[in-house]
Amino acid sequence: MTPQPTRRNEQSRRAILAAALELLAETGYPALTVEAIAARAGVGKQTIYRWWRGKGAVILDALADDVPEVVALPDTGDLRADLRQVLRATVAEFADPRLSATTRAITIETLADEELGAQARDRLLRPQLNAVRVRLEAAREAGQVRPDAALDQVVELLFGPLYHRWLLRNGPLTDDYADGIVDLVVAAVTPSTSIRG
């Protein structure tokens, strides 16, 4: 009943993932079909259904395969500069139509399927967020961030607005915008120097 992973044909697996990404780029997610993936990959439909639950799972796998497991963030000592760099990179990603399309695709699938959502979160989202968190922890130890700041929230404070604006097309996504967010967030977490200057 359950397939034997040992016997799995690696060549087919790769052909399927490649075909899925190609078709995603060409036709967009809603027009993507398992049948088309199978045809493009030169593979029987059953071979897809044997190893994945549907097109969403295939796409997720394909994307996760493309992403480096661990993402490292630069630490120049200048928190603001480092964050600007990260957010500008994110803006650039969203500006790239290809990457943008795939991210939208993943998001759709994520919305409709809880299990897939969990996988996407753990394999794609978390590593990225976590890298930023690590950088913030370093900043906190360096006294550049208030010790009581909830760093998970700070991370979401950085990415949430970008994601929101991009997903809902609520305005242009520019480097200036990214910088503005960073400035606001830095202001929010900088220890108050007020009491006695």
Next chain:
Amino acid sequence: MTPQPTRRNEQSRRAILAAALELLAETGYPALTVEAIAARAGVGKQTIYRWWRGKGAVILDALADDVPEVVALPDTGDLRADLRQVLRATVAEFADPRLSATTRAITIETLADEELGAQARDRLLRPQLNAVRVRLEAAREAGQVRPDAALDQVVELLFGPLYHRWLLRNGPLTDDYADGIVDLVVAAVTPSTSIRG
């Protein structure tokens, strides 16, 4: 060729929107079909396709019909308190499975279809964001917000993290979380009192 809105049957229109919302609540968005809406509304499919581009457009219309055109925000003079109230209300909305499901539905459709996205933005999102913006403007005039703060960004700083966490299921959505976001944002926009403490 293009239908004549004058001749439109208002009764059918309402029946369709009502049926769409009912079915959405009962079966969820992916299982929602134009055929089912037509059947439930006692309407020919063509009548739906004559006036809408598909189920997404119907749902959007149905939801937009339910939303008050203008949303007013309380102004108690206490910005932090007012914002907490708004964000807590948003958290509550996201916690309600019914509302949550419809918002997810809209979001999916929005992602796949640019035109629909524009409509959703203008008719559903913007009014809500704008209400908060108005409150922030009042706060700025009252000297509670730095005069140079880009208020649109601040609004997104409030909602972005919530939306991000909810959509990607990146953690629990609680009142505490909402309060934490508000605290961070208020800290970000409060005029620096540094000069002489």
Next chain:
Amino acid sequence: MTPQPTRRNEQSRRAILAAALELLAETGYPALTVEAIAARAGVGKQTIYRWWRGKGAVILDALADDVPEVVALPDTGDLRADLRQVLRATVAEFADPRLSATTRAITIETLADEELGAQARDRLLRPQLNAVRVRLEAAREAGQVRPDAALDQVVELLFGPLYHRWLLRNGPLTDDYADGIVDLVVAAVTPSTSIRG
């Protein structure tokens, strides 16, 4: 409820019949629709349904309008020659794609709808058959046809084979074929000259 023929718009009537014939020639019977007739005639659909039962009735009316009420047959005294002429004319009609198509159309409608069939029979078929019958009666009086021959059957003996071959595409329809049928039929009805040659 029942429409008042007095008030009927003669112009519309004619436009409808003309449009029906045009479309029949252009697109063929199965592709012919009431909607198209109405559009072509610049007429509301209701105006068609008010006066006819459907596209079949319209077509029948259109064709019956075209046909001379009474058809006369030549009588040269030579029965064989006269019949040959009639059957050759019929062959020519069947060879004309346009006439052939309309006859096929009528036949289809006739098959499906008994009432229409009756009308077609009385207004289109009978007059034609009757003309031949009259000629045969004359021949009988002239002693060229056996007095005991059932003339209705003889008429059908003439047209039945042609019709059969044409409708079922059971072979080529040529003048030779027509002549052959005539010869057989004449042989069948010629009084036996046996007694003394």
Next chain:
Amino acid sequence: MTPQPTRRNEQSRRAILAAALELLAETGYPALTVEAIAARAGVGKQTIYRWWRGKGAVILDALADDVPEVVALPDTGDLRADLRQVLRATVAEFADPRLSATTRAITIETLADEELGAQARDRLLRPQLNAVRVRLEAAREAGQVRPDAALDQVVELLFGPLYHRWLLRNGPLTDDYADGIVDLVVAAVTPSTSIRG
């Protein structure tokens, strides 16, 4: 693209043909739909469209399946008697509402679709006509039929009138009528005994 007949499911094929005949008997040809056939047969619509061009093709196949490939005609030595028997049988067939309806159905489809017409001709009509032709050939060899008679025409002379009268409802179809036709045709083909009476 084109389906592979090897893989064809014989069970489905039979279920479809059976369902088609059932529904034809129950509802008549015009009310017959591919959808209903599929439902009754417990089959997907695509399975019908994969193997047939439409309901007409299905019905034709169903009927052709029912017909014995080769039809033999009795040969008692008495041509007139044998032909009477055949034509009376045909009259009986036309009198049976069920058989009559299916024949009308086939005819309609035949009229509209040349290819179908060709099939109907070859698989349904020709075998029957040919059987009569064979009998006539025997009669010719026995000297009961003029040697110069075009037998194909004679066959059509027998069936044409019946078909004509039935299809166009141009009069009652009785055994007497059939006998009358046979008498005429026999008269037409009997070698003239005149020469020396």
Next chain:
DNA sequence: CTCTAAGCGAGACGGTACGTCCAGTCTTCTT
């Protein structure tokens, strides 16, 4: 070093919904 059970390409299958087309009815406004 065969044999056999698995995965495989292929694609037919029962289904469901699609978006379109037309039938025939109903409604509104015009002539």
Next chain:
DNA sequence: AAGAAGACTGGACGTACCGTCTCGCTTAGAG
């Protein structure tokens, strides 16, 4: 009151994919 216009319910159309189910055909590993 009839007509032009065209929106309405209804229902079949033929298509596209879904996910499952055979087919033979490799192909690997247990005997």
